Amino acid sequence: MNVNAKLISVAEGLFDRQGFNATGMDRLAQAAGMSSRTLYKHAGSKNELIAAVLMTRGQRFLQRLELDSVEALFDALACWMSEEGTRGCLFLRAQGEIGSAVTEVTDALTAYKARFSETVRRILVRQLGADPDEELIEQVVILFEGATAAASYRGLAAVATAGRAATLLVERARA
Template identity: 85%
Template sequence: MNIDAKLISVAEELFDRHGFNATGMDRLAQAAGMSSRTLYKHAGSKNELIAAVLMTRGQRFLRRLELDSVAALFDALASWMGEEGARGCLFLRAQGELGTALPEVTEVVAAYKARFSETVRRILTRQLGASPDEELVEQVVILFEGATAAASYRGPAAVATAGRAATLLALRGQA
């Protein structure tokens, strides 16, 4: 693993477990086994590192979503949570913790959410055999995001429940 990939991996783990504000650059350098100087050389600023972590995580998650049904979408979320944990959406946590004052982070969050909505649209199109209306796409996205948040305190059953509701909405979209 190259130094940039190692740094992003370590930073993702720390940001996910401890939060963005609570994770300082000294803690990141120590966890990555590098000097602060090396960390800044590779990461730039903390905000740039946060943006890089979010972009990398988003790409990793979206690669899992070449799916043909809403049910499979929620199964993929349950699988992700089984591997990564259920602490809520790291993108929404970043936005909530850091606000909109950091344009590099805000832009990454907005871009990821747009790509995710487009992914849901493609999944629905495959399932329905036609383009879904925007209301259905938005309903599935909101159920997905709600399941992601609810699973952090209700457990994985929240994902299954939201998945069943989204599947029913998609079936209505076929009618």
């Protein structure tokens, strides 16, 4: 594993478990087994590192979503959460902790959410055989995001419930 990949992997784990503000650059350097100088050389600023972590995580998740139905979309979320945990959306947690004043984080969040919405559109096109209504896309996205948040305190059953609701919306759109 190259230095950048190792750094992003270590940073993702620490940010995910301990939070963004609670994880200092010294702690990151120590966990990655590198000097602070090497860390800054590869990461730039902490905000740049956070943005790189978010983009890497987003890409990793979106790669799992070449799917043909909203049912499979919610199954993929449940699988992800079984592996990664049910702590909520890392992008929204970053935004909540850091705020919207940090451009790198806001840009990463905005870009990821746009890509995710486009992914939902493609899934619905495959499932419906036609371009879906914008309202249906938004409903599925909101159910997905709500399930992601609710799973943090209700468990994976929240994902299954949201998946059933999304499936009903798609069935209604077919009628």
